[in-house]
Amino acid sequence: MFRNEARALRYTSQASLYLCEGGTLLFSQATLEAGSSSRQSDIHDMRAPESEPPNFEHSFHSLGEGFHSRQEPAAVRAPELIALNRDLAEQIGLDPDWLAGPDGLAMLSGNQPPDTARPLAMVYAGHQFGNWVPRLGDGRALLLGEMVGHDGARRDVQLKGAGPTPFSRGGDGRSSIGPVVREYLGSEAMAALGIPTTRALAAVSTGEHVFRERPEPGGILCRVAISHIRIGTFEYFARSGDADRLALLADYVIRRHFPELIDREQRHLDLLGQVVERTADLVAQWMLVGFIHGVMNTDNLSIVGETIDYGPFGYLDVFDPDTAYSYIDRRGRYAWNRQPMIAQWNLSRLAECLLELIDEDQTAAVDQVNEVLGTFKARFEARFHAGLGAKLGLAEKRPGDVELALGLLERMHEQKADMTLTFRRLAALDSRDTGGDQPVRELFEQPESFDAWAIEWRQRLATEKRPDADRRKAMEAVNPAFILRNHLAQQAVDAAIENLDFEPMKRLVRVLDRPYEDQPEQADLARPPRPDERVRHTFCGT
Numbered sequence: 031m032f033r034n035e036a037r038a039l040r041y042t043s044q045a046s047l048y049l050c051e052g053g054t055l056l057f058s059q060a061t062l063e064a065g066s067s068s069r070q071s072d073i074h075d076m077r078a079p080e081s082e083p084p085n086f087e088h089s090f091h092s093l094g095e096g097f098h099s100r101q102e103p104a105a106v107r108a109p110e111l112i113a114l115n116r117d118l119a120e121q122i123g124l125d126p127d128w129l130a131g132p133d134g135l136a137m138l139s140g141n142q143p144p145d146t147a148r149p150l151a152m153v154y155a156g157h158q159f160g161n162w163v164p165r166l167g168d169g170r171a172l173l174l175g176e177m178v179g180h181d182g183a184r185r186d187v188q189l190k191g192a193g194p195t196p197f198s199r200g201g202d203g204r205s206s207i208g209p210v211v212r213e214y215l216g217s218e219a220m221a222a223l224g225i226p227t228t229r230a231l232a233a234v235s236t237g238e239h240v241f242r243e244r245p246e247p248g249g250i251l252c253r254v255a256i257s258h259i260r261i262g263t264f265e266y267f268a269r270s271g272d273a274d275r276l277a278l279l280a281d282y283v284i285r286r287h288f289p290e291l292i293d294r295e296q297r298h299l300d301l302l303g304q305v306v307e308r309t310a311d312l313v314a315q316w317m318l319v320g321f322i323h324g325v326m327n328t329d330n331l332s333i334v335g336e337t338i339d340y341g342p343f344g345y346l347d348v349f350d351p352d353t354a355y356s357y358i359d360r361r362g363r364y365a366w367n368r369q370p371m372i373a374q375w376n377l378s379r380l381a382e383c384l385l386e387l388i389d390e391d392q393t394a395a396v397d398q399v400n401e402v403l404g405t406f407k408a409r410f411e412a413r414f415h416a417g418l419g420a421k422l423g424l425a426e427k428r429p430g431d432v433e434l435a436l437g438l439l440e441r442m443h444e445q446k447a448d449m450t451l452t453f454r455r456l457a458a459l460d461s462r463d464t465g466g467d468q469p470v471r472e473l474f475e476q477p478e479s480f481d482a483w484a485i486e487w488r489q490r491l492a493t494e495k496r497p498d499a500d501r502r503k504a505m506e507a508v509n510p511a512f513i514l515r516n517h518l519a520q521q522a523v524d525a526a527i528e529n530l531d532f533e534p535m536k537r538l539v540r541v542l543d544r545p546y547e548d549q550p551e552q553a554d555l556a557r558p559p560r561p562d563e564r565v566r567h568t569f570c571g572t
């Protein structure tokens with residue numbers, strides 16, 4: 031048994047207890063074009079345009095044996111580039127023209143990684159739906175290396191679906207094109223909303239089939255992340271008793287991702303504090319746009335607070351806080367309103383891993399991590415409540431604001447109102463005249479329910495001096511007009527799987543790149559699903 035388990039249980043149960051009591055838990059455009067050679071037209075530069083292969087670095091690889099398994103990707107028959115995120119390529123220091131050319135495709139398909147790549151599968155463990163799994167690891171993903179961008183940031187570049195690894199556990203190491211399209215859309219939409227996330231650099235079809243319930247076209251995603259280290263990476267070493275590698279990992283994470291902590295005496299405790307803060311902020315941001323991660327296992331929670339693993343995720347249409355879409359999540363463990371509690375449960379697992387690094391005196395260590403874990407609630411609530419205030423157009427913070435916001439959520443729930451449209455349309459309402467309220471009223475089964483709430487809202491708005499035009503602008507900047515609605519993601523996935531048709535995906539990528547703009551000509555992508563379009567379950571998909 032894991033040495034700290036018994037001690038750790040104490041704070042786990044405390045943690046979940048007060049979260050249950052907490053009052054707030056109520057609930058780049060992708061292109062297919064080959065590399066444009068705009069530089070050719072530059073008459074001052076007579077040299078032929080040279081595209082540059084990536085110059086990968088390998089800090090994670092340097093951690094050495096035990097952290098990864100070197101693994102070359104398996105070649106595919108007939109790769110084609112489906113989508114390339116040129117803006118992201120530029121940002122991370124990759125040449126988009128090179129990526130769009132034959133050598134780029136050879137890398138993105140795994141057929142021929144560039145000389146500077148050192149493909150490897152990372153090892154990790156994790157708690158899946160609460161159950162301990164001692165070894166998971168990258169079963170279908172390979173880290174090619176790290177790129178240091180013009181902004182100085184170091185980012186992992188990874189292929190997902192590039193063939194089996196020692197961690198494949200009987201899986202084929204491949205991906206259907208469906209999950210590739212889903213993750214591309216999910217992560218790019220999240221980034222455009224301004225929420226920390228892994229990114230999609232490119233999507234490739236392989237020209238081969240993968241066998242799921244039926245044969246489906248294969249695909250490979252090239253994913254970019256500030257880090258692929260998860261809570262489960264720490265658990266792997268801590269729970270197998272590998273104290274040396276655990277310490278190495280912790281110090282690597284601090285050096286790479288939290289360098290401001292290096293010289294602190296309590297750096298491991300402060301590391302936990304940083305992860306608590308980032309995770310609390312992330313979950314609050316998810317919930318404010320109605321996002322449900324769907325599979326918040328400890329192996330799917332990033333150490334740097336980025337959204338990672340776009341498996342069975344979904345967004346709320348009608349506001350129902352108990353919604354869980356994942357097909358395998360029958361009990362709603364990862365429902366929208368349970369995400370803060372689950373995040374804290376996961377952070378408690380991380381805390382367990384760090385105990386021995388924090389203090390030789392384990393009782394003292396437990397007290398210290400408990401104190402840090404205890405900050406989650408306040409951090410989450412501060413972010414979530416501030417976000418709710420902004421969604422209502424409140425510039426100032428006043429007593430009663432949270433109740434006002436929760437009152438609207440409750441009515442949206444009772445009246446089956448669409449979450450995204452309610453907040454978006456609220457922005458346009460006049461702060462005094464109710465004559466133009468119909469666009470919001472009609473979202474509620476009984477519009478009078480909204481009318482009653484709107485009286486309180488207008489009274490509250492009247493206590494601020496902000497002109498309506500300014501308030502509207504501020505509200506539109508936080509209440510998206512477009513989210514990746516589940517039925518839209520499904521339509522794009524179906525078109526890709528059935529017909530290798532990537533037009534629906536590309537249109538979504540374009541529109542969701544500007545989620546806070548109205549884009550009236552794209553109105554069909556803003557509306558909620560019709561009953562026949564509604565998606566009730568989402569799948570992990572591999």
Ligand code: AMP
Pocket residue numbers: 166167168169170171197198199200201202203204205329330339341570572
């Ligand atoms: P996920 O559901 O994506 O978090 O994956 C959980 C674990 O299953 C990870 O270790 C994955 O690498 C592994 N896995 C998922 N799909 C496959 C696949 N097609 N082949 C091999 N391993 C897989």
Ligand code: MG
Pocket residue numbers: 329330339
């Ligand atoms: Mg995963």
